[in-house]
Amino acid sequence: MESDAKISIAALVRDAAAAALVAGLLAFPLLGFRLVDSARGLTLDTRLLWVVYAAAAVFCGRLLFSLARISLSMRRPAATRPVKIEAPGRTRYLFGVALIAAAIVMPWLPFADRNIIDKATLILIYVMLGWGLNIVVGLAGLLDLGYVAFYAVGAYSYALLSQNFGLSFWLCLPLAGLLAATFGVALGFPVLRLRGDYLAIVTLGFGEIVREVLINWGGVTGGPNGLSGIQRPSFFGLPMVPAATDGGTTFAQFFGLAFSPNQRIVFLYYLILALALATNLFTLRIRRLPIGRAWEALREDEIAARSLGINPTMVKLSAFAIGACFAGFAGSFFATRQGFISPESFTFIESAIILAIVVLGGMGSQIGIVLAAFLLVGLPEWFRELEQFRMLAFGAAMVLIMLWRPQGLLSHRDPTVRLGTPPRAKEAGA
Amino acid sequence: MTVPPVLSVEHLTIRFGGLVAVDDLSFEAAPGQITALIGPNGAGKTTVFNCITGFYKPDVGRLTFRRETGASFLLERMDGFRIAQAGVVRTFQNIRLFPGMSVVENLMVAQHVKLMHASLFSVAGFLRLPRFLHAEAQAIERARYWLERTGLVDQADLPAGSLPYGAQRRLEIARAMCAGPSLLCLDEPAAGLNPRESQGLNELLLSIRDEHGISILLIEHDMSVVMQISDRIVVLEQGRKIAAGPPDEVRVNPEVIRAYLGVEDEETAVAVLQGEGARA
Numbered sequence: 157m158e159s160d161a162k163i164s165i166a167a168l169v170r171d172a173a174a175a176a177l178v179a180g181l182l183a184f185p186l187l188g189f190r191l192v193d194s195a196r197g198l199t200l201d202t203r204l205l206w207v208v209y210a211a212a213a214v215f216c217g218r219l220l221f222s223l224a225r226i227s228l229s230m231r232r233p234a235a236t237r238p239v240k241i242e243a244p245g246r247t248r249y250l251f252g253v254a255l256i257a258a259a260i261v262m263p264w265l266p267f268a269d270r271n272i273i274d275k276a277t278l279i280l281i282y283v284m285l286g287w288g289l290n291i292v293v294g295l296a297g298l299l300d301l302g303y304v305a306f307y308a309v310g311a312y313s314y315a316l317l318s319q320n321f322g323l324s325f326w327l328c329l330p331l332a333g334l335l336a337a338t339f340g341v342a343l344g345f346p347v348l349r350l351r352g353d354y355l356a357i358v359t360l361g362f363g364e365i366v367r368e369v370l371i372n373w374g375g376v377t378g379g380p381n382g383l384s385g386i387q388r389p390s391f392f393g394l395p396m397v398p399a400a401t402d403g404g405t406t407f408a409q410f411f412g413l414a415f416s417p418n419q420r421i422v423f424l425y426y427l428i429l430a431l432a433l434a435t436n437l438f439t440l441r442i443r444r445l446p447i448g449r450a451w452e453a454l455r456e457d458e459i460a461a462r463s464l465g466i467n468p469t470m471v472k473l474s475a476f477a478i479g480a481c482f483a484g485f486a487g488s489f490f491a492t493r494q495g496f497i498s499p500e501s502f503t504f505i506e507s508a509i510i511l512a513i514v515v516l517g518g519m520g521s522q523i524g525i526v527l528a529a530f531l532l533v534g535l536p537e538w539f540r541e542l543e544q545f546r547m548l549a550f551g552a553a554m555v556l557i558m559l560w561r562p563q564g565l566l567s568h569r570d571p572t573v574r575l576g577t578p579p580r581a582k583e584a585g586a
Numbered sequence: 587m588t589v590p591p592v593l594s595v596e597h598l599t600i601r602f603g604g605l606v607a608v609d610d611l612s613f614e615a616a617p618g619q620i621t622a623l624i625g626p627n628g629a630g631k632t633t634v635f636n637c638i639t640g641f642y643k644p645d646v647g648r649l650t651f652r653r654e655t656g657a658s659f660l661l662e663r664m665d666g667f668r669i670a671q672a673g674v675v676r677t678f679q680n681i682r683l684f685p686g687m688s689v690v691e692n693l694m695v696a697q698h699v700k701l702m703h704a705s706l707f708s709v710a711g712f713l714r715l716p717r718f719l720h721a722e723a724q725a726i727e728r729a730r731y732w733l734e735r736t737g738l739v740d741q742a743d744l745p746a747g748s749l750p751y752g753a754q755r756r757l758e759i760a761r762a763m764c765a766g767p768s769l770l771c772l773d774e775p776a777a778g779l780n781p782r783e784s785q786g787l788n789e790l791l792l793s794i795r796d797e798h799g800i801s802i803l804l805i806e807h808d809m810s811v812v813m814q815i816s817d818r819i820v821v822l823e824q825g826r827k828i829a830a831g832p833p834d835e836v837r838v839n840p841e842v843i844r845a846y847l848g849v850e851d852e853e854t855a856v857a858v859l860q861g862e863g864a865r866a
């Protein structure tokens with residue numbers, strides 16, 4: 157045992173040295189040189205010391221990490237934890253209720269200024285997108301890397317419908333969802349036969365195609381400049397503006413309030429909260445229906461599901477379409493909130509973030525997705541001061557979390573139905 | 587009056603590259619009977635199942651399935667899931683459960699088609715209309731019934747993947763039964779079971795046949811199962827049928843004794859076929 161430990165320490169040092177070497181090689185071109193804007197024009201400045209720092213940091217970090225892992229595995233037997241299905245946790249239920257209550261009162265708390273409510277709204281958009289994508293990835297097990305395409309379809313649908321036909325937000329919302337779902341079906345029909353990685357690649361391509369179309373179809377979509385002046389949402393017909401243009405009543409007048417731009421911010425916050433919660437309730441309920449169980453069955457074993465009479469194409473298509481539909485809702489909310497959309501808001505990185513939220517949340521855990529959205533969207537917003545290092549910190553946080561909890565933050569699955577105690581046992585108990 | 591067979595396989599042939607896995611095979615399965623398909627490893631038994639249940643498309647041949655109602659289906663032209671909906675449900679040689687889902691959920695998935703209709707493609711389910719709630723309660727009762735039959739009630743709410751091997755085999759049969767088959771195809775259900783478990787399996791299969799009137803097509807290496815419960819046995823060797831008949835005939839068929847398990851010594855072969863020899 158003793159000699160084992162010694163040998164492994166030598167191995168650890170070697171391992172850390174290898175990591176440091178790789179870090180040094182990578183850091184050399186990235187950190188080792190700097191362009192300096194001097195009087196003679198651009199000159200190259202070397203800062204080799206930085207490379208040494210980087211290598212040293214990686215060496216120490218790697219060594220500490222390995223040591224921590226070994227001491228952890230010594231303390232705990234390396235037995236694989238079996239998947240647990242517990243009773244629907246009362247604590248988790250209460251936690252969920254508390255979370256919703258907190259979300260409802262949040263705008264009225266003293267610290268809640270305009271900025272915080274705005275950020276919370278942004279997080280909620282991602283929570284909703286995460287919950288929507290969770291239907292596709294977490295429940296049905298279909299790896300969709302182009303989810304942002306449906307988000308874009310929703311946003312552009314709302315913008316175009318309201319600009320060209322003067323339709324209100326509340327009319328456009330279902331239409332945008334429907335259009336996004338139609339796109340989901342149109343994409344899904346030919347590609348859902350593909351398995352795993354192939355599906356991921358095709359959906360990735362689809363996301364890029366949609367973005368390219370948005371950029372190049374200038375006549376309709378405004379091209380790279382996007383669409384601006386998108387109609388802001390009204391409170392069931394009451395516009396939230398200082399004074400109504402056409403002599404109608406504004407929201408503030410109707411309720412006898414003084415106009416304040418905060419009203420719209422708070423309204424938008426509650427709107428996305430309601431949309432997100434609707435997504436959540438929908439998911440919680442549909443999971444317990446035959447279609448929801450069929451999604452999970454397909455994720456677990458497609459061949460077995462087929463041998464029981466489940467039509468894999470139709471079942472996958474329904475997951476794809478429903479997931480797309482929620483992205484469409486979120487997209488039209490995004491458009492009405494921003495008042496301006498352009499293809500730049502719908503790049504691949506958005507898909508990646510939404511997918512990361514689902515995976516990090518624990519594939520199928522609704523509360524896990526909320527936490528992950530906080531971490532992945534909320535924190536980077538607050539840490540904008542880090543500037544260019546933001547993406548680095550983002551990546552590092554992802555790596556750390558995946559090392560700490562490879563199964564996601566909350567990997568928990570409630571069974572959709574329980575047999576409970578058999579009747580005989582109940583009789584015996586009575 | 588002769589009853590038409592529940593399944594007729596005619597001139598079934600399937601090739602994988604140069605290998606003829608099943609070669610001009612014809613046999614019939616009588617309704618309400620247990621028909622066993624036996625043969626040495628690699629004889630093509632599982633391949634025949636894959637053709638019947640739509641996982642492979644045969645190169646040549648016709649597979650006809652007839653329900654008690656008289657409706658008949660040409661299986662070689664149908665998608666796998668439609669074959670299951672028509673009433674041919676199978677289990678797998680390498681158990682295929684939904685491991686992360688609970689035992690009772692596995693049985694609910696098996697009743698998907700029925701529940702889906704009752705839920706009017708989720709609309710009635712979403713609104714929790716009585717129509718759906720009633721169907722769901724019935725489905726749970728059916729699941730409970732089969733869990734009781736297979737002795738799994740106490741494990742009903744555990745993940746299927748956490749069950750011991752023998753229990754997983756029984757769960758797979760329970761799941762297939764919940765799908766409401768009229769022809770149940772079992773691919774080596776006794777593999778890996780101990781003698782006590784395989785005795786229990788015999789009783790289960792006999793009751794499925796006798797109480798529920800379901801026809802069974804059975805692939806099995808365990809002769810103590812095959813010889814005791816089969817009504818008819820079809821013997822395959824290298825994709826070809828070498829014998830067919832009731833167990834007593836097949837057991838003494840010199841062709842079978844020569845070919846089966848590649849045993850040279852006649853006495854050992856006979857012992858194996860009697861179900862007395864050591865099991866593989």
Ligand SMILES: Nc1ncnc2c1ncn2[C@@H]1O[C@H](COP(=O)(O)OP(=O)(O)OP(=O)(O)O)[C@@H](O)[C@H]1O
Binds near residue numbers: 626630633
């Ligand atoms: N998809 C496939 N591709 C290529 N060859 C296959 C395929 N499926 C089966 N075979 C071949 O067909 C032959 C018959 O295989 P099959 O699995 O049907 O045998 P089996 O009788 O079920 O054997 P066992 O008792 O071992 O289960 C084997 O030689 C196998 O390698």
Ligand SMILES: [Mg+2]
Binds near residue numbers: 631632633679
């Ligand atoms: Mg086989």
